[in-house]
Amino acid sequence: MNTQSHTQSTSRSLPIALLRARETVMAPIRDMLQGIQLTEQKWRILRVLDELGEVEQSAIANEACLLLPSLTRILRTMEAEGQITRRQDSQDKRRTMVKITDDGRRILADNLATSLAITSNIEAQMGREKLDHLLDLLEELQAVKV
Amino acid sequence: MNTQSHTQSTSRSLPIALLRARETVMAPIRDMLQGIQLTEQKWRILRVLDELGEVEQSAIANEACLLLPSLTRILRTMEAEGQITRRQDSQDKRRTMVKITDDGRRILADNLATSLAITSNIEAQMGREKLDHLLDLLEELQAVKV
DNA sequence: GCAATTTACTAAACATGTTAACAATAAAGG
DNA sequence: CCTTTATTGTTAACATGTTTAGTAAATTGC
Numbered sequence: 001m002n003t004q005s006h007t008q009s010t011s012r013s014l015p016i017a018l019l020r021a022r023e024t025v026m027a028p029i030r031d032m033l034q035g036i037q038l039t040e041q042k043w044r045i046l047r048v049l050d051e052l053g054e055v056e057q058s059a060i061a062n063e064a065c066l067l068l069p070s071l072t073r074i075l076r077t078m079e080a081e082g083q084i085t086r087r088q089d090s091q092d093k094r095r096t097m098v099k100i101t102d103d104g105r106r107i108l109a110d111n112l113a114t115s116l117a118i119t120s121n122i123e124a125q126m127g128r129e130k131l132d133h134l135l136d137l138l139e140e141l142q143a144v145k146v
Numbered sequence: 147m148n149t150q151s152h153t154q155s156t157s158r159s160l161p162i163a164l165l166r167a168r169e170t171v172m173a174p175i176r177d178m179l180q181g182i183q184l185t186e187q188k189w190r191i192l193r194v195l196d197e198l199g200e201v202e203q204s205a206i207a208n209e210a211c212l213l214l215p216s217l218t219r220i221l222r223t224m225e226a227e228g229q230i231t232r233r234q235d236s237q238d239k240r241r242t243m244v245k246i247t248d249d250g251r252r253i254l255a256d257n258l259a260t261s262l263a264i265t266s267n268i269e270a271q272m273g274r275e276k277l278d279h280l281l282d283l284l285e286e287l288q289a290v291k292v
Numbered sequence: 293g294c295a296a297t298t299t300a301c302t303a304a305a306c307a308t309g310t311t312a313a314c315a316a317t318a319a320a321g322g
Numbered sequence: 323c324c325t326t327t328a329t330t331g332t333t334a335a336c337a338t339g340t341t342t343a344g345t346a347a348a349t350t351g352c
Contacts, residue, residue, distance in 0.1 A: 002196045003254045010194065010209050014268070014277070015175070017284040018168040019211045025160050028292045034341090039307065048156065050148045058330065063156050065165045070308055072332055077307090094317045094330040108149045118292075122160070125290045131160070134283040137276060138163040144271045146174045146264075180311085185337065204300065216338055218302055223337090240300045240347045 028118045032111060041066060041074055042083070046108055049084065049100035056095045083107065174264045178257060187212060187220055188229070192254055195230060195246035202241045229253065 010016045026040065033043055044064040052059065061071050075098060078084045083104035089095035123131055156162045172186060179189055190210040198205065207217045221244060224230045229250035235241035269277055 002199075003251055003258060010197075011285065012281055014171050014265075014281065015168060016190070016211055017281055017288075018164055018171065021284040021287045022161060022164040022168070023211070024288050024290055024292060025164065029161070030340090039340090041308070044162070051156075056330080065162055065169070067309065067311095068331065069310075069333080073308075092318070092330085096331070105149055112149060119160075121292070122287075122290055126287060130283060130286070134280070134287065135158055135160065135163055137280040137283065138167040139157065140276070141167045141268075141272060141280065142163075142170050144170055144268055146170060146267070176310090185310090187338070202300080213339070213341095214301065215303080215340075219338075238300085238348070242301070 025122065032114050036107065036111065042078060045074065045078065046083065046100060046104050049098060050105060050108055054097050054099040056097055060098060171268065178260050182253065182257065188224060191220065192229065192246060192250050195244060196251060196254055200243050200245040202243055206244060
């Protein structure tokens with residue numbers, strides 16, 4: 001008799017189900033990224049910067065779902081590798097503004113087709129409606145007060 | 147004009163939506179665990195071991211969604227802290243069998259009520275039906291071939 | 293039986309996750 | 323103004339994630 005007999009099997013545990021689903025979705029993206037020496041996180045950062053233009057680090061952290069200490073380290077290497085640039089904001093000197101470089105954009109452009117193909121593949125197998133419904137439910141879950 | 151104008155906003159990106167939803171769900175659990183010096187991963191391991199009894203490490207890795215190298219390290223410290231025991235399997239000497247100790251079980255028992263309350267809270271806010279539906283969709287997503 | 297392959301796990305190296313503490317600047321409130 | 327508080331970001335320390343390589347034992351296939 002176990003302590004947790006009241007609880008669900010792992011496949012019906014929300015935290016684990018979310019983790020496993022994410023592994024499934026990320027697997028082909030990781031395959032793509034491994035070919036170009038980019039981590040999942042750096043890829044997300046490049047996409048956010050391409051989408052938002054020049055932004056402060058908190059905004060990146062928020063959009064790309066990273067904590068600031070991680071972001072600090074990652075941006076340091078990305079700057080050294082020439083994928084982004086950073087400069088102090090003149091108005092608010094606490095802020096660092098970050099921008100994607102042409103090299104960074106090139107990485108995105110080179111992998112856009114593969115990225116879209118991965119998304120399409122999942123959509124084709126699950127169906128657009130189900131996928132939209134799933135995204136709605138996930139959005140709703142994020143709004144839950146904890 | 148950005149490179150990614152074809153793509154969805156981050157809130158409709160499946161990988162990020164899954165990540166954010168998971169953050170929401172884990173936040174109160176992390177609060178609980180911080181009080182008892184346990185990481186999210188160790189908590190999952192204890193629950194799996196309580197549920198499955200004595201099992202090999204690959205089974206834990208699979209159930210708790212951890213890679214073996216991470217598991218090796220984590221189990222080493224958990225053994226040192228007396229929450230689990232490990233022994234070589236006599237039939238198949240490659241296998242290491244892992245079992246939860248009474249101390250480990252006590253940790254689970256002490257936090258069962260809090261854990262259940264967190265689950266109930268989410269269920270109360272989202273509704274059981276939606277939650278079940280979400281779990282169904284996540285299960286379906288995991289089955290997608292990539 | 294035995295070589296080749298597979299399985300179960302470990303080790304090492306590097307990247308990120310996570311928390312706590314801190315520095316610098318800006319905003320708020322008196 | 324000037325103190326207090328909040329915001330922005332960094333650093334450090336430790337835990338885990340991820341990949342590659344390696345070891346030992348079991349299984350396969352001939």
